[in-house]
Amino acid sequence: MEIVFLFYDGMTALDAVGPHEILCRLPNASVKRVALKSGLINTDSSLILKAEYSLSNVQRADILVVPGSGSATTLREYPDVLNWLRKIHTTTTWTTSVCTGSLILGATGVLAGLKATSHWATLDRLHIWGAKPINARVVEDGKIITAAGVSAGIDMALALASKVAGQKFAETLQLGIEYDPAPPFDVGSPDKADPLILESLRKRMVSLFESIN
Amino acid sequence: MEIVFLFYDGMTALDAVGPHEILCRLPNASVKRVALKSGLINTDSSLILKAEYSLSNVQRADILVVPGSGSATTLREYPDVLNWLRKIHTTTTWTTSVCTGSLILGATGVLAGLKATSHWATLDRLHIWGAKPINARVVEDGKIITAAGVSAGIDMALALASKVAGQKFAETLQLGIEYDPAPPFDVGSPDKADPLILESLRKRMVSLFESIN
Numbered sequence: 001m002e003i004v005f006l007f008y009d010g011m012t013a014l015d016a017v018g019p020h021e022i023l024c025r026l027p028n029a030s031v032k033r034v035a036l037k038s039g040l041i042n043t044d045s046s047l048i049l050k051a052e053y054s055l056s057n058v059q060r061a062d063i064l065v066v067p068g069s070g071s072a073t074t075l076r077e078y079p080d081v082l083n084w085l086r087k088i089h090t091t092t093t094w095t096t097s098v099c100t101g102s103l104i105l106g107a108t109g110v111l112a113g114l115k116a117t118s119h120w121a122t123l124d125r126l127h128i129w130g131a132k133p134i135n136a137r138v139v140e141d142g143k144i145i146t147a148a149g150v151s152a153g154i155d156m157a158l159a160l161a162s163k164v165a166g167q168k169f170a171e172t173l174q175l176g177i178e179y180d181p182a183p184p185f186d187v188g189s190p191d192k193a194d195p196l197i198l199e200s201l202r203k204r205m206v207s208l209f210e211s212i213n
Numbered sequence: 214m215e216i217v218f219l220f221y222d223g224m225t226a227l228d229a230v231g232p233h234e235i236l237c238r239l240p241n242a243s244v245k246r247v248a249l250k251s252g253l254i255n256t257d258s259s260l261i262l263k264a265e266y267s268l269s270n271v272q273r274a275d276i277l278v279v280p281g282s283g284s285a286t287t288l289r290e291y292p293d294v295l296n297w298l299r300k301i302h303t304t305t306t307w308t309t310s311v312c313t314g315s316l317i318l319g320a321t322g323v324l325a326g327l328k329a330t331s332h333w334a335t336l337d338r339l340h341i342w343g344a345k346p347i348n349a350r351v352v353e354d355g356k357i358i359t360a361a362g363v364s365a366g367i368d369m370a371l372a373l374a375s376k377v378a379g380q381k382f383a384e385t386l387q388l389g390i391e392y393d394p395a396p397p398f399d400v401g402s403p404d405k406a407d408p409l410i411l412e413s414l415r416k417r418m419v420s421l422f423e424s425i426n
Contacts, residue, residue, distance in 0.1 A: 014234040014390065017260065021227040021363065024258045031259060040263060045237045046244060047230065050253060050261035070389075099391075120391055137395045149391025150234065154364065159397040171400045172410050176283075177227065178312075178333055178362025180401030181394035182350045184372045187384045188393030197385050205389075 001028050001164070004061035004088065006104075007035040007051040008069070008081070013043040014150050015067030015098040019157035022173050023063060026165050034058045036081055044071040055084040060091035063160070068099030068119060068150070070208075082108045094160060095144045098153035100209070102146040106131055114141040119149035120190045121205035151188075154179065214241050214377070217274035217301065219317075220248045220264040221282070221294070226256040227363050228280030228311040232370035235386050236276060239378050247271045249294055257284040268297040273304035276373070281312030281332060281363070283421075295321045307373060308357045311366035313422070315359040319344055327354040332362035333403045334418035364401075367392065 003023050005016050024031045035041055035051035042048055066085070085108045089095050097105050102118040105111050106129030116131040117123065117139040126133040137148050138156045147156035158179070162170035187193045190202075216236050218229050237244045248254055248264035255261055279298070298321045302308050310318050315331040318324050319342030329344040330336065330352040339346040350361045351369045360369035371392070375383035400406045403415075 012234070013230050017226050017230040020260055021225070021258055024260075033260065045234055047233055047237075047246065048263035048265075050263070052261075137393070149389075151367065151390045151392040151394065155395050155397060162397060167398070168407070168410060171398050171407060172414055174396060174398055174401050175403070175406045175410060175414055176362075177364045178401055179364040179394075179396055180350070180399075180405065181364065181392075181396065182368050183387060183392055183394065184368060184375060185380070185384050185387055186393075188387050188391055190388070192393065193388045194381070194384060197381060197388060201385055201388055 001026060001030065001062045002060060003029050003031045003063045003065070004058055005031065005033045005065045006067070006081075006085070007033050007041045007049060009042045010044050010069045010071035011041065011067045012070050012099060012150055013045055013047045013049065015101060015153050016049075016065065018151065018153040019065050019096070019098060021177060022154065022157035022161055023065070025173055025176070026161060027169070032058055036078060044069055055080060058088070061088050062092060063094045063164075064088050064092050064096065066097040066101035066104050067153070068097070068101040068103070070100075070205075086110065093143060094163075096146070096156060096160065098147045098156065099149045102126060102131075103209075105144070105146070110144065114144060115139050116141065116144065116146040117148050118146065119205070121202050122209050125209060214239060214243065214275045215273060216242050216244045216276045216278070217271055218244065218246045218278045219280070219294075219298070220246050220254045220262060222255045223257050223282045223284035224254065224280045225283050225312060225363055226258055226260045226262065228314060228366050229262070229278065231364065231366040232278050232309070232311065234390060235367065235370035235374055236278070238386055238389070239374060240382070245271055249291060257282055268293060271301070274301050275305060276307045276377070277301050277305050277309060279310040279314035279317050280366070281310070281314040281316070283313075283418075299323065306356060307376075309359070309369060309373065311360045311369065312362045315339060315344075316422075318357070318359070323357065327357060328352050329354065329357065329359040330361050331359065332418070334415050335422050338422060
């Protein structure tokens with residue numbers, strides 16, 4: 001099973017590493033980390049990851065994962081990446097995204113007419129590409145699964161693991177990473193957050209994403 | 214604020230990347246990723262991360278994070294690493310670990326007499342170094358905070374962010390990564406897991422860790 005992660009400068013490390021920690025343990029998984037050009041990738045938290053493959057080295061995927069970005073860097077400036085995503089999407093069983101990765105999928109056109117989610121601060125922008133924004137942690141429409149912001153990639157990957165390898169297998173993976181979350185505060189989504197914190201963060205994030213679209 | 218992550222071959226990527234995504238956004242954070250020798254680090258999921266610093270380049274830390282490992286690779290074979298950890302620990306405000314990272318801290322001697330946690334499958338092994346194993350997701354004793362398996366590092370880092378920068382700041386970080394977890398199954402800890410899955414996984418993990426101690 002070919003599992004392909006798209007890496008790019010400015011990506012959010014946890015968007016990819018959460019699902020990676022789960023999906024790499026699927027039966028017969030062969031994981032490829034792919035970038036416009038193979039080599040070292042600067043994430044938006046200054047952590048550096050390696051992509052072993054360039055786009056031209058990867059022609060297909062059973063599962064494709066597109067992480068998001070909290071920086072002004074955008075893949076949408078690169079037609080080669082969008083064209084590659086369109087091509088890989090025709091070969092996948094599952095095409096997935098985490099956080100603002102759904103905006104990248106949107107820009108390829110594959111979300112047109114479909115339900116999808118994104119980071120809460122950018123959810124409305126899915127309209128730009130004809131998708132139907134859904135306020136949910138994980139949204140499945142056909143073979144496309146989109147996850148909400150950053151940490152939602154873990155929930156998405158476990159749900160996907162269950163589809164691919166069965167619920168018992170997914171439960172084993174979940175127990176393996178001891179995923180019995182206990183956040184110190186119950187403020188992780190807009191409807192639960194302090195309104196002042198929410199508006200401050202929304203302004204920063206919305207202006208960031210408006211500047212690149 | 215100097216935040217130092219110990220990286221090493223065989224480490225579990227998510228143990229480090231979960232806390233990294235949170236702690237790197239603390240006010241005035243300067244994050245250093247440090248290994249026995251600077252360069253590329255092979256994690257236990259085949260993902261490659263970069264450590265920009267060697268041990269000799271880092272003399273102190275305000276916050277130290279020691280991730281765990283699901284592989285047979287062990288840092289405890291390297292006296293230089295243990296000595297460096299002992300030295301850095303004398304300079305920290307907070308010394309932390311995720312998953313089996315607490316076994317590495319244990320091997321340095323700094324957990325003797327203290328309460329600590331670890332991945333559920335290795336919790337009992339904390340006795341070896343005179344620590345008091347506590348079955349909890351995050352355990353604080355003095356300036357040492359230990360987290361349970363893999364994903365618990367996210368909860369630990371948010372709790373630590375609150376101590377360092379205040380609850381409102383931590384809430385902003387939590388909302389930023391949309392950490393409102395919704396695991397597809399409620400099986401992420403031993404008391405909730407299917408007994409057959411639990412015993413199968415326990416046997417595999419216990420034998421792995423017995424082979425290296």
